[in-house]
Structures are given as C-alpha cells and as structure tokens.
Amino acid sequence: MIDIDFDKLRRIGLAQGITSRLGELASPVPGTRLARVTETQRDVFTLHDGTHELRARALARVSEVLQADGDALTIGDWVLAAPGEHGQWWIHERIAPVTQIARRANDGRRQTLASNVDTALLVMGMDNDFNLRRMERYIAIVKAADVAPVVVLTKADIGAREHYREMCDRLPATIPVLAVNGTSPSARKELAPWLAPGCTLVLLGASGAGKSTLTNTLLASDVQDTGEVRRGDGRGQHTTTARSLHLCETGACIIDTPGLRTWRPDADAQSLAATYDDVQSFAPLCRFRDCRHEGEPGCAVREHVAQDRLVNFQKLVRDAERVNLTALDRIQVRKKWKKLHKAGAARTRDKRG
Ligand SMILES: Nc1nc2c(ncn2[C@@H]2O[C@H](COP(=O)(O)OP(=O)(O)OP(=O)(O)O)[C@@H](O)[C@H]2O)c(=O)[nH]1
Numbered sequence: 491m492i493d494i495d496f497d498k499l500r501r502i503g504l505a506q507g508i509t510s511r512l513g514e515l516a517s518p519v520p521g522t523r524l525a526r527v528t529e530t531q532r533d534v535f536t537l538h539d540g541t542h543e544l545r546a547r548a549l550a551r552v553s554e555v556l557q558a559d560g561d562a563l564t565i566g567d568w569v570l571a572a573p574g575e576h577g578q579w580w581i582h583e584r585i586a587p588v589t590q591i592a593r594r595a596n597d598g599r600r601q602t603l604a605s606n607v608d609t610a611l612l613v614m615g616m617d618n619d620f621n622l623r624r625m626e627r628y629i630a631i632v633k634a635a636d637v638a639p640v641v642v643l644t645k646a647d648i649g650a651r652e653h654y655r656e657m658c659d660r661l662p663a664t665i666p667v668l669a670v671n672g673t674s675p676s677a678r679k680e681l682a683p684w685l686a687p688g689c690t691l692v693l694l695g696a697s698g699a700g701k702s703t704l705t706n707t708l709l710a711s712d713v714q715d716t717g718e719v720r721r722g723d724g725r726g727q728h729t730t731t732a733r734s735l736h737l738c739e740t741g742a743c744i745i746d747t748p749g750l751r752t753w754r755p756d757a758d759a760q761s762l763a764a765t766y767d768d769v770q771s772f773a774p775l776c777r778f779r780d781c782r783h784e785g786e787p788g789c790a791v792r793e794h795v796a797q798d799r800l801v802n803f804q805k806l807v808r809d810a811e812r813v814n815l816t817a818l819d820r821i822q823v824r825k826k827w828k829k830l831h832k833a834g835a836a837r838t839r840d841k842r843g
C-alpha cells in the first residue's frame with residue numbers, strides 16, 4: 491500500500507495527471523509515501539507530504555536511471571519515499587512529471603529547472619533589463635514544455651510604462667501581459683487568475699528582474715483582505731520553511747528560481763517553431779507551401795508579423811536546427827566514413843583476390 495492523503499496533497503499541487511501515473515506504476519514499493527520535492531541541495535532533498543517536511547536522499551538506482559536519461563530530481567517532482575533505519579528518508583521512485591522545464595548548459599548537458607508546473611511567470615523589469623527578443627525566447631521555451639506563459643513586467647512604479655505597450659503590440663493576444671509593482675500587494679490581485687488552489691507556478695527571469703520580490707508579495711497573507719491572522723504552525727498550510735516551493739495564501743504553489751538571463755532551449759526546432767501561434771496561423775496563407783518567410787513573394791507571415799519578431803523567430807529556429815544538425819551530422823559523417831572504409835577494404839581484397 492502507498493500512503494496517500496489526497497486532500498492534503500491536493501493542497502500542495504497534486505493533480506489528475508500525477509494520480510493517473512501513480513495508478514500505472516508497475517510495482518510500487520509497499521510502505522512508501524507520496525510527497526513533493528520542495529527544495530534540492532545537491533543530493534539532499536526536502537520533501538513535503540502535505541503535512542510534514544521530510545529530508546530525503548535518493549536511492550542510487552533512482553538517480554542513476556534518471557541520469558542516464560539526462561534527467562534529475564527537480565523541484566516540483568512527485569516521489570515515493572520511505573523511512574530508512576535511522577530516521578533518514580529514501581526516495582524509491584520518481585513519478586514521471588507531466589511537464590518539465592529544462593535547459594541545455596553550454597557543454598550540452600540537460601539541466602532541469604522545475605517539474606509539474608502549470609504556469610510560468612516570465613518576469614522582466616521595465617527598466618534597462620527590458621528586451622523583447624529575450625522575452626520571446628522565454629515564451630517559446632516554456633510553451634515548448636507545455637507550460638502556459640504569463641509575461642509579468644515588474645517595476646511598473648519606476649520603469650518606463652511604454653514598455654508595456656511595446657510588449658503587448660509585439661506578442662499575439664493569446665499571451666497575457668501584466669505590468670505590476672512587485673513590491674505592492676496590488677500585484678496579488680492582478681495575478682489572482684493564475685493563483686487558484688492546486689496550481690503550480692514557476693517564476694523565471696534574469697537576476698534582479700524582481701522574482702523574489704514578487705514571490706514575497708504573492709506569499710504574504712493579506713490580513714486586511716481576509717481579516718485573518720495566519721493559523722497553525724506554518725506546515726502544510728504554509729510551507730514557509732521551504733525555500734524553493736512555497737504555498738501561497740490562495741492555495742497555489744510557487745517555485746522561485748535563481749536568475750537565468752538566457753538559456754539554451756531543450757527542445758527541437760519544430761516544437762519551438764510551433765510555439766509561435768501567429769507565424770503558424772499565417773504560414774498556410776503564404777503563396778509557397780515551403781515559404782521560409784525570408785523574402786519570398788506573397789508571404790502572409792511577413793505581412794502580418796512584426797519584422798523584428800520574425801527575425802528573432804528565424805534565429806531561434808536556426809539555432810535549434812544547428813544544435814540538432816551537428817549531432818546528426820556527426821553520426822552521418824561517421825556512417826559515411828565507415829561505408830567508404832568498408833568499400834575501400836573490399837576493393838583492396840578484390841584486387842588481391
Ligand atoms: N520599485 C520597484 N522595485 C522592485 C520591483 N521589483 C523588484 N524591485 C527591486 O529590484 C531589486 C531586485 O529584485 P529581486 O526580487 O531581488 O530580483 P530577483 O529576480 O529575485 O533576482 P535574483 O534573486 O538575483 O534572481 C530589489 O532591490 C527589489 O526591491 C518593483 O516592481 N518596483
């Protein structure tokens with residue numbers, strides 16, 4: 491039997507996708523408990539089971555299997571854990587995440603950022619840090635991971651308000667854009683539609699963009715609004731002791747991440763291209779079916795999509811293609827050489843024979 495308290499776990503974001511995966515497990519270890527990873531520190535993990543925080547390590551086979559796939563235990567993951575002999579908890583299984591945001595490090599290794607996330611708050615200041623192209627990259631990366639993007643422009647109180655207009659003009663209307671003062675409680679009201687109970691959000695953006703400020707504002711209990719003072723010991727209701735995955739008053743889970751200015755997408759060119767709704771919807775109207783939207787006549791995409799946005803789109807896709815191609819190319823080249831070598835050896839044999 492696995493120990494699962496659904497009501498309590500729903501409070502820390504347990505959703506249908508994970509429960510059905512749990513039912514599909516071949517042979518779950520008896521006596522294990524379902525819990526969520528709320529903090530990672532090298533090989534020690536903080537888990538939450540809906541009531542308590544647990545400190546755990548992963549069994550070697552769990553980390554090895556994940557590592558072989560370029561995967562790793564990540565904040566937001568759901569795991570099955572059991573106590574060992576000395577009060578130490580062990581992670582016996584990781585439930586395959588429904589969504590996962592990852593990036594490629596410069597050496598090509600995959601780094602996971604957050605698992606089982608519904609919404610990504612893409613945080614950018616309306617100050618010197620403002621950059622339309624970088625925001626478009628963020629959007630493509632999270633959409634390719636099936637996570638819904640919300641653009642949150644911070645420093646509305648001190649930044650250049652026209653940046654808000656620029657962003658709205660640039661992006662398709664399907665992507666929500668907010669301008670907030672992250673230091674003000676009003677930000678909580680503006681973000682309320684994404685803070686429903688059981689939803690998990692991750693904040694992504696460059697260092698100094700205002701992620702931690704916004705997280706703190708979203709986490710603070712609004713005493714004036716509810717007329718209530720925080721209850722309990724801060725566990726379960728408020729995971730105040732956890733640094734990375736926090737429980738918001740509204741019932742949403744919030745993951746704060748370290749600053750990431752740019753990151754290489756962990757997605758192929760095709761899935762990245764598919765995230766540009768506007769390009770995808772106009773492309774069928776181009777005169778040529780294989781239009782690259784690079785100057786062909788009768789191009790509907792060039793007619794409707796802002797030029798700089800299109801240039802950025804093409805760069806993103808080309809970059810992703812190049813990464814794919816180099817890996818593939820290497821295999822192709824190796825195959826070709828092997829073939830030539832074999833043919834050469836066979837010819838030599840024929841001549842001699
Ligand atoms: N006036 C104003 N200041 C803000 C706002 N958001 C953030 N700041 C300030 O900007 C600075 C950086 O904010 P942080 O929240 O630490 O930024 P961060 O994205 O968490 O940065 P890292 O933790 O390095 O990734 C702090 O001095 C904040 O007080 C805002 O909406 N208005």
Ligand SMILES: [Zn+2]
Pocket residue numbers: 773776777781782783784786788789790791792
């Ligand atoms: Zn075209």
